[in-house]
Amino acid sequence: MKSKKNKSALNSGLRLLSRRPYSQKEVFEHLSRHWPEADVNATIVKLRDLKFIDDEAFVDWYTTSRLRARPMSKKLLEFELKRKGVKTVVESDDLASAKLALSKKSGLTYKQAMRFLASRGFNWDTIETVLKKRYNDPNVNY
16 A cells, blocks of 8 residues: 555655645545555644644645635635635635736626626625726726
8 A cells, every 4th residue: 555655654745745735634635545544643743743734824825826826705715725624714805806816817798707707706796896997997907
C-alpha cells in the first residue's frame, strides 16, 4: 500500500503541502487513500504541531486567491470552504466582487451579464445594482 517514493505518511503530507496550503480535511482525505488511518491521524497531529496545517491561514489564502482569480459571492465562497472542511464566515463585499467579476467580461448583453453574475452566486439585489449602473449609465466603466 505504501508508495516507493515516500517512506512515510509524514513525507507524503509534507510533499502535498509543499505545493500549496490545504485544509486539514483535504490532507486527511489525500493521505487516507494511501496510508492506514492510525498513521494518517498521527501525521495530521504532527503537521498541525509543526504549523504546516493551519485552517485559519488556509481560509485567508483561499479567499484571497479565489476572489482574485474568480470573483464570487460571499455565500458561494463560504460553500466552497465548507466543502473543504472549513466552517467560517468570510469577510467579503459582494458588490465590489460583482463589479470586479463583471469588469473581467466584455461584450455581454444585459441578460448574459445577469446569468453570469447569478452563476457566481450573487443575489438579485447585488446583480440588479451592478447591472443598473453598468447598462443604464454610459459614464460607468467597470
